[in-house]
Amino acid sequence: MKHRRPFWLYLIVVLVYIFLYAPILVLIIYSFNASRVNVRFEGIVNIEPCGPFYWFCQLSRNHEVINAARNSLIIASISTLGSTVIGTMAALALQRYEFPLKRFSEGALYIPIVIPELVMGIGILVLFTTVFRAINTALDLQGNARLGMGLGTVIVSHIAFSIPFVALVVRARLHGFDRAIEEAARDLGATEWITFWRITLPNIAPGVLAGALLAFTLSLDDFVITFFTTGPGATTLPIYVYGLLRRTITPEVNALSTIWILLVFLLLVVIQRVQGQQR
Amino acid sequence: MKYAIEMRNVSKRFTTAAGTEVVAVDNVTLEILDGEFFSLLGPSGCGKTTSLRMIAGFELPTAGEIYIHGKPMDATPPNKRPVNTVFQNYALFPHMTIGQNVAFGLEMERLPRAEITRRVGEALELVRLSGYENRKPHQLSGGQQQRVALARALVKRPEVLLLDEPLGALDLKLRKEMQLELKKLQREVGITFVYVTHDQEEALTMSDRIAVMNGGRVLQVGTAAEIYERPVNRFVADFIGETNFLKGTVVMATDEPDRYLVRLEGGAMLMASCEHPLQPGQQVVVAIRPEKMHLNGSRRFGPYADNHVHIPGRVQEIVYIGTDTHYDVALEAGPIVRVREQNSGVFSPRLALLGEAVSVSFDAAVARILVD
Ligand SMILES: Nc1ncnc2c1ncn2[C@@H]1O[C@H](COP(=O)(O)OP(=O)(O)O)[C@@H](O)[C@H]1O
Numbered sequence: 001m002k003h004r005r006p007f008w009l010y011l012i013v014v015l016v017y018i019f020l021y022a023p024i025l026v027l028i029i030y031s032f033n034a035s036r037v038n039v040r041f042e043g044i045v046n047i048e049p050c051g052p053f054y055w056f057c058q059l060s061r062n063h064e065v066i067n068a069a070r071n072s073l074i075i076a077s078i079s080t081l082g083s084t085v086i087g088t089m090a091a092l093a094l095q096r097y098e099f100p101l102k103r104f105s106e107g108a109l110y111i112p113i114v115i116p117e118l119v120m121g122i123g124i125l126v127l128f129t130t131v132f133r134a135i136n137t138a139l140d141l142q143g144n145a146r147l148g149m150g151l152g153t154v155i156v157s158h159i160a161f162s163i164p165f166v167a168l169v170v171r172a173r174l175h176g177f178d179r180a181i182e183e184a185a186r187d188l189g190a191t192e193w194i195t196f197w198r199i200t201l202p203n204i205a206p207g208v209l210a211g212a213l214l215a216f217t218l219s220l221d222d223f224v225i226t227f228f229t230t231g232p233g234a235t236t237l238p239i240y241v242y243g244l245l246r247r248t249i250t251p252e253v254n255a256l257s258t259i260w261i262l263l264v265f266l267l268l269v270v271i272q273r274v275q276g277q278q279r
Numbered sequence: 280m281k282y283a284i285e286m287r288n289v290s291k292r293f294t295t296a297a298g299t300e301v302v303a304v305d306n307v308t309l310e311i312l313d314g315e316f317f318s319l320l321g322p323s324g325c326g327k328t329t330s331l332r333m334i335a336g337f338e339l340p341t342a343g344e345i346y347i348h349g350k351p352m353d354a355t356p357p358n359k360r361p362v363n364t365v366f367q368n369y370a371l372f373p374h375m376t377i378g379q380n381v382a383f384g385l386e387m388e389r390l391p392r393a394e395i396t397r398r399v400g401e402a403l404e405l406v407r408l409s410g411y412e413n414r415k416p417h418q419l420s421g422g423q424q425q426r427v428a429l430a431r432a433l434v435k436r437p438e439v440l441l442l443d444e445p446l447g448a449l450d451l452k453l454r455k456e457m458q459l460e461l462k463k464l465q466r467e468v469g470i471t472f473v474y475v476t477h478d479q480e481e482a483l484t485m486s487d488r489i490a491v492m493n494g495g496r497v498l499q500v501g502t503a504a505e506i507y508e509r510p511v512n513r514f515v516a517d518f519i520g521e522t523n524f525l526k527g528t529v530v531m532a533t534d535e536p537d538r539y540l541v542r543l544e545g546g547a548m549l550m551a552s553c554e555h556p557l558q559p560g561q562q563v564v565v566a567i568r569p570e571k572m573h574l575n576g577s578r579r580f581g582p583y584a585d586n587h588v589h590i591p592g593r594v595q596e597i598v599y600i601g602t603d604t605h606y607d608v609a610l611e612a613g614p615i616v617r618v619r620e621q622n623s624g625v626f627s628p629r630l631a632l633l634g635e636a637v638s639v640s641f642d643a644a645v646a647r648i649l650v651d
């Protein structure tokens with residue numbers, strides 16, 4: 001017995017996909033544009049020695065871009081490490097311990113996910129400037145010794161906004177985790193520490209890895225919070241691209257975005273794979 | 280005599296999430312002998328698991344002390360106690376192979392690799408799972424997983440093995456097989472087994488001694504025969520096997536110690552024993568096992584002796600179950616009792632007809648007076 005699905009349902013699905021992916025496709029096509037002023041497509045660029053990948057080559061010679069990419073990767077790596085460790089610990093604590101205000105702490109942990117990024121960005125900015133000013137004045141720091149915005153502040157804020165996401169993903173994994181195997185390990189002579197490394201972690205690893213990848217993508221993509229917490233020498237790729245856009249939109253920006261999209265897309269595929277393994 | 284485990288006035292209270300207090304274990308004192316197969320038997324929720332977890336060190340007693348081989352455990356963590364546990368749902372490490380599972384405990388002792396390999400091999404042979412080293416737990420059947428759990432605990436050569444309803448998840452046939460196998464294994468390795476179960480038949484078949492628990496308390500400790508033949512109260516009599524309860528009133532104490540004259544509901548008089556001192560006029564129940572009762576009807580009259588008590592009634596139900604036939608008899612005084620007659624003849628005819636007026640009889644010596 002065949003059940004016919006209405007035609008309009010297909011149509012809507014197709015339209016949604018077009019709406020989602022058309023801009024990305026256009027963006028990628030324009031990274032091969034022959035025109036430097038990237039408003040009209042004037043055929044595929046072909047300038048030796050790179051041929052159609054001319055704008056990609058230009059990009060690789062651009063020190064500012066390379067710097068920004070390096071900053072982004074440094075920030076993403078360190079903040080992923082930090083938020084994964086803290087987020088996993090938070091998830092474990094919430095799963096296994098009873099403590100005062102547990103319900104409240106649990107709710108509070110996830111609130112940042114729904115708070116507008118702009119609000120959080122401003123909040124973090126105010127926090128940093130206030131604290132830094134207080135410390136600078138109190139210790140009478142001068143010149144380079146003065147605390148200010150930079151890579152450090154961006155990393156800390158990225159750790160902060162990634163923790164809830166990591167905790168959420170890890171908790172989902174913990175849901176099906178049988179704590180009896182931890183007791184079995186203790187029973188067989190393992191200390192708490194060994195039990196964590198040899199029993200708990202291997203069993204929740206897919207969740208932790210998925211959380212880490214999510215944190216990594218979030219950090220790479222982030223514009224708003226980075227915008228508020230960045231400082232001299234801490235320009236990330238999204239910030240740099242935004243700066244370029246305010247001048248001219250060259251195909252170079254598109255080339256950069258293309259690489260960016262591919263990278264994030266790759267990460268998402270890996271996340272899906274990892275989460276698929278959990279089943 | 281050295282005790283493998285001693286529990287001295289151990290209590291455990293939990294505070295639930297709702298804030299109420301639960302007394303899971305209530306002032307339990309137990310002495311478990313070295314090399315003994317000891318069972319904790321009781322209905323679900325009576326505190327068996329909690330008792331076992333306190334011995335293993337997963338829970339600390341709220342009050343009282345636990346000694347293992349004479350050493351007070353206090354707050355000794357589980358990894359420092361000379362006991363190992365076979366968990367209810369086996370708790371095998373899902374990310375490790377069978378070999379790695381069994382080796383884990385020995386690795387914690389930092390034994391040389393060669394010795395670990397040898398002992399893992401021996402342990403798997405003991406539970407007849409040689410050749411399964413490289414399988415993962417989920418590739419094994421329930422019975423096999425159960426045996427891996429056993430091997431993983433035994434390979435440590437613990438002084439005491441704790442088992443929490445280890446056969447609970449297996450089907451009946453496999454359970455019966457494993458019961459015998461476990462008992463045989465325990466005799467071979469000579470380790471003290473503390474075995475938790477809610478299945479009275481399992482406890483009776485396997486144990487050297489049994490502690491019957493209810494509501495966090497230990498009601499009676501004894502061999503299977505002691506507990507079956509001489510239950511200390513109504514709960515034990517009811518929980519272990521089947522029992523008929525008849526209400527009665529103490530008439531007077533006799534010259535013999537611990538023996539009393541009791542008038543049953545309906546007027547029958549009997550002399551039966553009770554370890555508790557009783558007062559004339561006191562309400563009691565008299566417990567008699569169905570297989571110790573006889574049916575006397577038109578087709579057959581049971582054994583007769585002076586000290587046999589006869590009570591009139593009417594056959595209400597007859598159930599043939601192969602080895603025996605059950606006759607449910609409604610006594611004139613009200614209660615319904617079950618009489619179990621063995622089908623030992625070539626072809627065992629019914630001893631009475633449905634609805635027939637009969638009498639049930641029993642030797643007064645088999646009756647036990649229970650106070651509560
Ligand atoms: N961690 C706990 N928190 C609260 N109550 C518990 C806890 N563990 C056991 N209990 C309660 O203690 C009682 C005894 O439980 P348990 O020892 O598991 O019984 P059994 O193993 O005989 O079925 C039950 O009422 C149970 O609800």
Ligand SMILES: [Mg+2]
Pocket residue numbers: 324327328329
């Ligand atoms: Mg239990």
